Amino acid sequence: MGHDKLRKFAENETFSCLLQPDASLVLDKSGDPSGGLRLHDHPIKGRWNGTMFAQDQPIVLELGCGKGEYTIDLSKRVPGRNYIGVDIKGARLWRGAKTATEERLPNVAFLRTRIEFIEAFFGPGEVSEIWLTFSDPQLKSENSRLTSPLFLERYRKFLKPGGIIHLKTDSRFLHEYSKAVAIENGLTILAATTDLYHEATAEVSLRSTSASRTPPPASPAVPPLTCPRVGTVAGGTLPTVAGPELFEVQTFYERMFLSQGYKITYLAFTIDHDGPYKHPYSFDSDYWRSIEGPRRFSHSPSSTQR
Ligand SMILES: C[S@@+](CC[C@H](N)C(=O)[O-])C[C@H]1O[C@@H](n2cnc3c(N)ncnc32)[C@H](O)[C@@H]1O
Numbered sequence: 170m171g172h173d174k175l176r177k178f179a180e181n182e183t184f185s186c187l188l189q190p191d192a193s194l195v196l197d198k199s200g201d202p203s204g205g206l207r208l209h210d211h212p213i214k215g216r217w218n219g220t221m222f223a224q225d226q227p228i229v230l231e232l233g234c235g236k237g238e239y240t241i242d243l244s245k246r247v248p249g250r251n252y253i254g255v256d257i258k259g260a261r262l263w264r265g266a267k268t269a270t271e272e273r274l275p276n277v278a279f280l281r282t283r284i285e286f287i288e289a290f291f292g293p294g295e296v297s298e299i300w301l302t303f304s305d306p307q308l309k310s311e312n313s314r315l316t317s318p319l320f321l322e323r324y325r326k327f328l329k330p331g332g333i334i335h336l337k338t339d340s341r342f343l344h345e346y347s348k349a350v351a352i353e354n355g356l357t358i359l360a361a362t363t364d365l366y367h368e369a370t371a372e373v374s375l376r377s378t379s380a381s382r383t384p385p386p387a388s389p390a391v392p393p394l395t396c397p398r399v400g401t402v403a404g405g406t407l408p409t410v411a412g413p414e415l416f417e418v419q420t421f422y423e424r425m426f427l428s429q430g431y432k433i434t435y436l437a438f439t440i441d442h443d444g445p446y447k448h449p450y451s452f453d454s455d456y457w458r459s460i461e462g463p464r465r466f467s468h469s470p471s472s473t474q475r
Contacts, residue, residue, distance in 0.1 A: 237265020
């Protein structure tokens with residue numbers, strides 16, 4: 170391991186805003202007979218307000234936060250909410266935790282864990298909103314996608330009713346997949362656009378058949394994002410989906426993909442749903458994988474090395 174990483178890991182130990190629990194604290198090694206994960210609750214579950222944060226305020230998560238650009242920026246824009254960036258990579262979290270420490274941001278915390286363990290850390294209704302920023306599209310492994318039915322089941326255990334999930338990604342594959350999951354399960358899509366910075370209207374792409382190889386038509390089922398840069402949905406009847414941060418905050422990966430000419434997509438939806446989440450049977454994964462195209466830089470490997 171490089172000297173720089175070692176230095177960051179050592180400094181990570183000194184940040185009071187960074188929680189780095191050992192996996193053995195939450196993961197029951199005896200496993201689940203059904204093949205799932207058996208988890209123990211972490212002591213902070215249900216107690217972030219009051220333990221990590223002095224102010225009792227709504228909690229917002231950024232999952233796969235990397236260096237935590239959204240977490241840091243949102244915490245400054247909206248002091249009335251508490252923000253937690255979650256990632257497995259300690260060297261990336263170091264950046265966010267260092268900024269939060271140096272700037273004495275009272276409403277920021279970071280959690281170093283696999284997102285697969287997330288329900289061990291948050292109690293029912295403890296989280297108000299989730300941001301997924303440039304998540305790995307996981308082209309081959311559906312259950313590893315952060316918007317798969319498996320992950321939505323996890324989020325449902327701690328997200329408040331009506332809590333919004335924001336997905337900002339360069340990956341058209343992940344955008345369409347997530348939209349298909351939302352449609353298949355009758356979830357409320359609040360906003361969807363396949364070109365955040367250039368399209369004035371949003372679209373919903375509902376692929377009802379996998380036979381066709383042409384992109385699906387836009388549907389009026391979803392209200393467009395009000396553009397430019399207001400961040401509320403048209404008509405004024407739905408709640409504000411996102412503020413100007415949607416356009417104004419760019420993460421490390423977002424800047425990289427923009428510089429390579431990729432369009433940035435955005436999807437906002439709620440996960441209110443009874444019963445198990447269904448797999449999106451109408452999603453044509455071969456088609457969307459084929460238009461994903463070669464990337465000059467891949468997303469970070471799915472490995473969970475530090
Ligand atoms: C493509 S990067 C995006 C980072 C940041 N959001 C950005 O936009 O710059 C994906 C991030 O998700 C993290 N990640 C991927 N799978 C994860 C998992 N299962 N648990 C925790 N973190 C994960 C990676 O460590 C990486 O930092």
